[in-house]
Amino acid sequence: xxxxxxxxxxxxxxxxxxxxxxxxxxxxxxxxxxxxxxxxxxxxxxxxxxxxxxxxxxxxxxxxxxxxxxxxxxxxxxxxxxxxxxxxxxxxxxxxxxxxxxxxxxxxxxxxxxxxxxxxxxxxxxxxxxxxxxxxxxxxxxx
Amino acid sequence: xxxxxxxxxxxxxxxxxxxxxxxxxxxxxxxxxxxxxxxxxxxxxxxxxxxxxxxxxxxx
Numbered sequence: 001x002x003x004x005x006x007x008x009x010x011x012x013x014x015x016x017x018x019x020x021x022x023x024x025x026x027x028x029x030x031x032x033x034x035x036x037x038x039x040x041x042x043x044x045x046x047x048x049x050x051x052x053x054x055x056x057x058x059x060x061x062x063x064x065x066x067x068x069x070x071x072x073x074x075x076x077x078x079x080x081x082x083x084x085x086x087x088x089x090x091x092x093x094x095x096x097x098x099x100x101x102x103x104x105x106x107x108x109x110x111x112x113x114x115x116x117x118x119x120x121x122x123x124x125x126x127x128x129x130x131x132x133x134x135x136x137x138x139x140x141x142x143x
Numbered sequence: 144x145x146x147x148x149x150x151x152x153x154x155x156x157x158x159x160x161x162x163x164x165x166x167x168x169x170x171x172x173x174x175x176x177x178x179x180x181x182x183x184x185x186x187x188x189x190x191x192x193x194x195x196x197x198x199x200x201x202x203x
Contacts, residue, residue: 037160076161090145095157104155111146119147123194127147134151136144136197137177139158139170 003040004047015106016052019113023055024083028074030062037096038078044097045080048105054113080105084112099142144194 004012025045029038042059049055060068062077072081072088080093089112097105111117117124145153158165158173168177176184178197188196195202 037157076164090149090152092152092154093156094154095160097155097157101155101157115146117146119144120190123190124147126194126198126200127144127151130148130150130198132150133179134148134198135179136151136153137156137168138154139156139165139168139175139177140173141158 002047003043009047009051012048012106013051016048016055016109016113019052019054019110021054021085021113021115023109023113024058024086025049025055025109026058026060026068026072026081026083028060028062028065028069028077028079028081030077040096040098041078041080044102044105048109052113055109082108082112084115096142100140101142104140144197 002009025048027041027045029042042057045057049057062069062074062079068074072079072092074081074092076094078095080097082089082091082093089108091108091112093101093105093108095101119127145151156164158170158175168175168183172185174187176193176197178184182197182199184193184196187193194200
């Protein structure tokens, strides 16, 4: 059984319909010593990808795929790297994207797939002026 | 924010799954945001207020 209800799927499909740029969701999971959340993350991503043919899921092994791990600077799993037509968007999700995190995942996919950033023009100006590495970590819980 | 500038990286972290990291940054409530290991933002803020705090911009 899917994690999304048929009604959720229909709503989500509509949300994702504006995507014009291919989006790759690179999922790192651990085969050993990992938690069940890796499987949940995989199921969620596959369900989302099934709703729009521009979205694909690429699976990587956190332990074995060391080159990709280094490339995307992944230090924990499960991790989801969001690519826009193969280019790193620098948006990452760690842990299974359930509950409120799921909203963040969908928003990130839409940004990657449309190249439209829904922020105030003044905010955009501030962000574009950032000239040093800035690492933002947002902690949340599923509920 | 990350999509707006290549100098910015944004991680969304499920706090209960990465307890060690949550302890390191003293996450006692969510959402909690850490910028460059030093700036702490508690709770959800309006867009502009959040970005001003994250970028350490002076108060208006």
